[in-house]
Amino acid sequence: MIKINPEVKKALETGKPVVALESTIISHGMPYPKNVETALKVEKVIRDNGAVPATIGIVDGVGIIGMTPEEIEEFGKRKGIIKVSRRDIPVIYAKKMWGATTVSATMILANEAGIEVFVTGGLGGVHRGAQTTMDISADLQELAKTNVSVVCAGPKSILDIPLTLEYLETMGVPVLGYQTDELPDFFTRHSGHKVDYRVDSPKEIADIIYQKRTNNLCGGVLITNPIPEEYSMDSKIIKDAIDKAIKEMDKQGIKGKESTPFLLKTIVELTGGDSLESNIQLVLNNAKLGALIAKEYSLK
Ligand code: PSU
Ligand code: MN
Numbered sequence: 001m002i003k004i005n006p007e008v009k010k011a012l013e014t015g016k017p018v019v020a021l022e023s024t025i026i027s028h029g030m031p032y033p034k035n036v037e038t039a040l041k042v043e044k045v046i047r048d049n050g051a052v053p054a055t056i057g058i059v060d061g062v063g064i065i066g067m068t069p070e071e072i073e074e075f076g077k078r079k080g081i082i083k084v085s086r087r088d089i090p091v092i093y094a095k096k097m098w099g100a101t102t103v104s105a106t107m108i109l110a111n112e113a114g115i116e117v118f119v120t121g122g123l124g125g126v127h128r129g130a131q132t133t134m135d136i137s138a139d140l141q142e143l144a145k146t147n148v149s150v151v152c153a154g155p156k157s158i159l160d161i162p163l164t165l166e167y168l169e170t171m172g173v174p175v176l177g178y179q180t181d182e183l184p185d186f187f188t189r190h191s192g193h194k195v196d197y198r199v200d201s202p203k204e205i206a207d208i209i210y211q212k213r214t215n216n217l218c219g220g221v222l223i224t225n226p227i228p229e230e231y232s233m234d235s236k237i238i239k240d241a242i243d244k245a246i247k248e249m250d251k252q253g254i255k256g257k258e259s260t261p262f263l264l265k266t267i268v269e270l271t272g273g274d275s276l277e278s279n280i281q282l283v284l285n286n287a288k289l290g291a292l293i294a295k296e297y298s299l300k
Pocket of ligand 2: 135137
């Protein structure tokens with residue numbers, strides 16, 4: 001049920017570096033037209049750094065590995081594209097629907113295509129209040145079992161960060177910090193929590209992924225890459241916006257898969273668009289690192 005575009009296919013067959021990208025960030029993570037502009041820019045950054053981008057989503061029930069710019073545009077503006085994580089995939093295939101893939105679903109499709117490195121913005125994780133809501137992103141389970149490594153700017157700061165780290169530890173997912181000892185938390189560089197291991201070069205990261213694969217330790221490696229200082233948000237402003245957005249979410253009774261898109265959208269409104277700008281910049285920053293890791297890994 002997947003279709004790999006010719007450029008990506010050729011790169012995979014000849015051992016060239018390929019980087020997977022997701023489509024939930026396009027359809028549910030950012031407003032149009034910034035979502036499309038960003039997705040196209042991310043692809044360009046990956047090319048400029050020597051790798052082939054493969055944006056992934058589901059079109060009419062077929063998993064697309066490597067969207068065309070026209071498909072990216074369509075994912076950016078079409079209404080009613082389903083947010084797809086692992087549980088949704090069979091339904092979207094069977095019903096021949098359109099699906100925007102989250103981290104978990106993108107990992108599954110990337111793995112099927114044979115892509116090791118995947119770049120996104122922020123990881124899903126254990127939500128605040130999960131003790132009672134049990135809202136834990138499917139992203140975490142996927143990292144435990146699917147052989148794809150994920151580059152992100154940390155778990156999204158709307159989450160419960162310490163619980164997310166505990167969950168990842170239990171699931172056997174190494175959390176690496178790129179040129180940092182401290183876990184970045186998406187909109188800012190500082191979560192106040194330590195990563196498991198600091199790594200200072202793409203080669204070091206590729207070596208760790210290689211060891212994980214050659215020793216059959218299934219699952220992903222999580223690479224956290226801090227947002228560049230100049231685009232990082234003021235921590236008080238973002239903290240207040242997150243708290244307000246979560247209150248509003250509870251008031252409106254929003255839950256399940258709607259939570260993350262609602263929170264991101266509300267935080268953009270509350271920060272007058274500043275959080276969107278940060279979100280865009282951190283993804284571009286991750287794209288560069290992802291391409292460099294894929295390049296190193298392709299030399300293995
Ligand atoms: N990174 C972003 N914006 C996003 C996401 C990641 O900068 O919208 C998406 C990813 O697809 C991730 C999803 O898998 O948010 C998490 O959703 P949930 O918490 O419902 O699992
Ligand atoms: Mn959830």
